[in-house]
Amino acid sequence: MLSRNPRQPKKKQIFTLQHGLAALTLILGLATVVAWMYAPQTISIPQMARAVEAGEVKSLVVQGDLLIGTTASGSQVRALKERGISAIDTLQFFSVSTGTLRALPLLIEESQSAGFDSHQILLTLTVLAFVGYLLARYPGWFQENGWGLPFFNTRRSKPLFLSGSRGGKDDKAKAPTVTFQDVAGTDQAKLELQEIIEFLKEPSKFAKLGARIPRGVLMAGPPGTGKTLLAKAVAGEAGVPFFSISGSEFVEMYVGVGAARVRDLFKQARKHSPAVVFVDEIDAVGRQRGASNGHGNDEREQTLNQILVEMDGFTTDTNVIVMASTNRPDILDPALLRPGRFDRKVFLDRPDVQSREAILAVHLRGKPLDPAISIAEVARLTPGFVGADLENLANEAAILAARRGLAVIGRVEFQDAMERIIAGPERQNKILSKLERDVVAYHEAGHAVVMHYLEYCDPVHKVSIVSRGMALGYTMPMPEGDKYLRRREAFEDEIVGLLGGRAAEEIIFNRVTTGASNDLERATKLARAMVTRYGFSQKLGLRTFGEEQGNAYLGSLGEARDYSEEKARVIDQEIDQILATAYQRAKTLLTEHRSKLDGLAAALLEVETIERSAFEALMA
Numbered sequence: 001m002l003s004r005n006p007r008q009p010k011k012k013q014i015f016t017l018q019h020g021l022a023a024l025t026l027i028l029g030l031a032t033v034v035a036w037m038y039a040p041q042t043i044s045i046p047q048m049a050r051a052v053e054a055g056e057v058k059s060l061v062v063q064g065d066l067l068i069g070t071t072a073s074g075s076q077v078r079a080l081k082e083r084g085i086s087a088i089d090t091l092q093f094f095s096v097s098t099g100t101l102r103a104l105p106l107l108i109e110e111s112q113s114a115g116f117d118s119h120q121i122l123l124t125l126t127v128l129a130f131v132g133y134l135l136a137r138y139p140g141w142f143q144e145n146g147w148g149l150p151f152f153n154t155r156r157s158k159p160l161f162l163s164g165s166r167g168g169k170d171d172k173a174k175a176p177t178v179t180f181q182d183v184a185g186t187d188q189a190k191l192e193l194q195e196i197i198e199f200l201k202e203p204s205k206f207a208k209l210g211a212r213i214p215r216g217v218l219m220a221g222p223p224g225t226g227k228t229l230l231a232k233a234v235a236g237e238a239g240v241p242f243f244s245i246s247g248s249e250f251v252e253m254y255v256g257v258g259a260a261r262v263r264d265l266f267k268q269a270r271k272h273s274p275a276v277v278f279v280d281e282i283d284a285v286g287r288q289r290g291a292s293n294g295h296g297n298d299e300r301e302q303t304l305n306q307i308l309v310e311m312d313g314f315t316t317d318t319n320v321i322v323m324a325s326t327n328r329p330d331i332l333d334p335a336l337l338r339p340g341r342f343d344r345k346v347f348l349d350r351p352d353v354q355s356r357e358a359i360l361a362v363h364l365r366g367k368p369l370d371p372a373i374s375i376a377e378v379a380r381l382t383p384g385f386v387g388a389d390l391e392n393l394a395n396e397a398a399i400l401a402a403r404r405g406l407a408v409i410g411r412v413e414f415q416d417a418m419e420r421i422i423a424g425p426e427r428q429n430k431i432l433s434k435l436e437r438d439v440v441a442y443h444e445a446g447h448a449v450v451m452h453y454l455e456y457c458d459p460v461h462k463v464s465i466v467s468r469g470m471a472l473g474y475t476m477p478m479p480e481g482d483k484y485l486r487r488r489e490a491f492e493d494e495i496v497g498l499l500g501g502r503a504a505e506e507i508i509f510n511r512v513t514t515g516a517s518n519d520l521e522r523a524t525k526l527a528r529a530m531v532t533r534y535g536f537s538q539k540l541g542l543r544t545f546g547e548e549q550g551n552a553y554l555g556s557l558g559e560a561r562d563y564s565e566e567k568a569r570v571i572d573q574e575i576d577q578i579l580a581t582a583y584q585r586a587k588t589l590l591t592e593h594r595s596k597l598d599g600l601a602a603a604l605l606e607v608e609t610i611e612r613s614a615f616e617a618l619m620a
């Protein structure tokens with residue numbers, strides 16, 4: 001299919017601002033030269049007097065202090081007299097006879113502001129036009145020297161080429177030196193990116209089979225988890241140039257500038273293809289349209305549209321992969337995520353203890369450690385840290401050791417560095433206290449153990465105390481096939497599973513925390529649905545209660561009540577009953593299997609994430 005043609009590659013721009021200014025400089029320059037050539041000859045006053053006396057001057061015009069004589073041949077001569085003396089007196093003084101003067105056609109004119117003649121104006125204009133031309137032709141030079149005019153700088157974006165080149169110069173496009181070896185603990189993501197690398201290395205292999213080439217990869221994950229690094233590493237592994245631009249750059253720009261830069265960036269990438277274009281922080285431009293308010297909207301929208309137009313313009317021989325990063329995949333415009341755009345997604349989670357160890361190993365390369373401390377131990381000490389934090393930690397610890405005059409980095413240096421980082425102002429990631437981590441571990445273990453022993457619950461796929469989004473930990477069931485009809489027992493068991501976290505907290509710590517609020521909300525919703533929608537309550541029978549209003553996406557706008565106060569009370573009682581029974585079952589199960597609960601919590605504190613097979617081994 002012939003897709004919409006990208007506008008730029010073939011069509012040359014015939015007349016630009018730069019060309020216009022060059023032409024203007026030429027024209028004005030010529031005019032100045034001509035004006036000089038035909039400019040009247042300037043002579044001295046005595047010379048003028050002599051010429052008048054000799055009858056060579058046929059007429060004389062006086063403009064202020066300027067005497068302009070016209071000779072017999074029609075050419076002009078001019079002379080400047082002293083201010084304050086009349087032209088007649090001056091000529092008489094230089095002995096022009098009264099008779100000659102009387103016979104001379106003399107014209108006195110209003111004096112024009114002196115020194116403002118045509119060729120000086122022309123010369124000034126020429127210089128101005130030339131300066132304008134230089135600005136348009138070499139914006140970079142002026143910018144670098146602090147002379148930049150913003151609107152002249154729209155033509156060339158400054159993509160960052162890595163590997164030390166300064167960027168902007170087309171011939172310097174080189175592949176980054178970063179490779180997958182520098183990105184640790186992200187095996188899943190690397191696996192998913194393998195195909196992209198193969199394609200970049202050998203596009204023809206895919207083209208021969210008519211495969212539709214992947215265009216966009218969206219990398220989502222919390223700040224500092226290595227999204228930018230991984231994108232560079234993809235280009236590095238494939239040995240192709242890396243063009244990067246950040247979404248937040250566009251936000252402060254003039255309307256239309258962002259779109260122009262996007263055009264230019266893609267143009268350069270095509271020229272150097274195969275290549276990777278990286279749009280960092282794409283959420284800054286790719287936020288859902290209409291979701292924001294106020295100005296700046298136009299610019300963002302134009303920039304976003306330009307990115308989409310560029311991507312739609314890719315043909316099968318456009319060997320450019322667009323990678324983008326965001327920590328808010330949830331707010332992106334759906335248009336970005338459609339097939340043929342950013343239809344591949346790679347998620348980067350916060351690293352668990354093993355990944356942290358691998359990342360630390362990368363950043364402690366070449367930094368001698370005290371034999372009394374192992375990298376694994378440092379990894380265990382740093383729950384909640386992302387890659388960027390770990391890099392920072394390794395560096396700070398090394399600095400401290402150097403300042404203390406040590407030969408190796410010891411435990412104390414790591415601890416001190418950690419304190420610095422946790423107290424540092426930039427940290428957004430919450431670090432949990434020891435007790436809080438224990439609570440989270442038991443809470444998640446509670447969910448998992450309960451779910452394991454319930455007949456109608458899906459098997460546990462993964463349990464983790466690595467925080468993700470708003471959740472401090474999570475227990476992921478693996479649904480086995482689609483279910484369209486569920487029995488009452490399945491609902492009941494699901495509620496028991498949801499309450500397992502809270503039950504564990506109560507059993508172990510004999511107190512409860514706010515950590516379960518989302519669980520309680522979901523459990524209550526389920527219980528309410530059992531009673532009001534599915535007719536599972538004996539007391540209330542088969543009728544449904546209430547009509548949902550609003551739509552599923554905007555969130556429910558509430559419920560139109562179509563039942564009496566009395567029924568409302570019964571509904572509440574039934575919901576309470578269901579929840580109370582479920583909570584009791586959860587507590588019973590956990591008390592029965594207390595040793596499993598303790599074992600799982602301890603394992604979670606140790607390795608942080610437990611997959612299905614390891615989990616089942618623990619439960620056996």
Ligand code: ADP
Pocket residue numbers: 182183184185186221222223224225226227228229230325359362386387388389391
């Ligand atoms: P993001 O783009 O996700 O915010 P970056 O890629 O900019 O994060 O990471 C910042 C720095 O943190 C990197 O330059 C690197 O030094 C370090 N880092 C992050 N993740 C990793 C990782 N998985 N392995 C090694 N270093 C990492």
Ligand code: MG
Pocket residue numbers: 227228229280325
């Ligand atoms: Mg980044």
Ligand code: ZN
Pocket residue numbers: 443447501502515516519
């Ligand atoms: Zn929970």
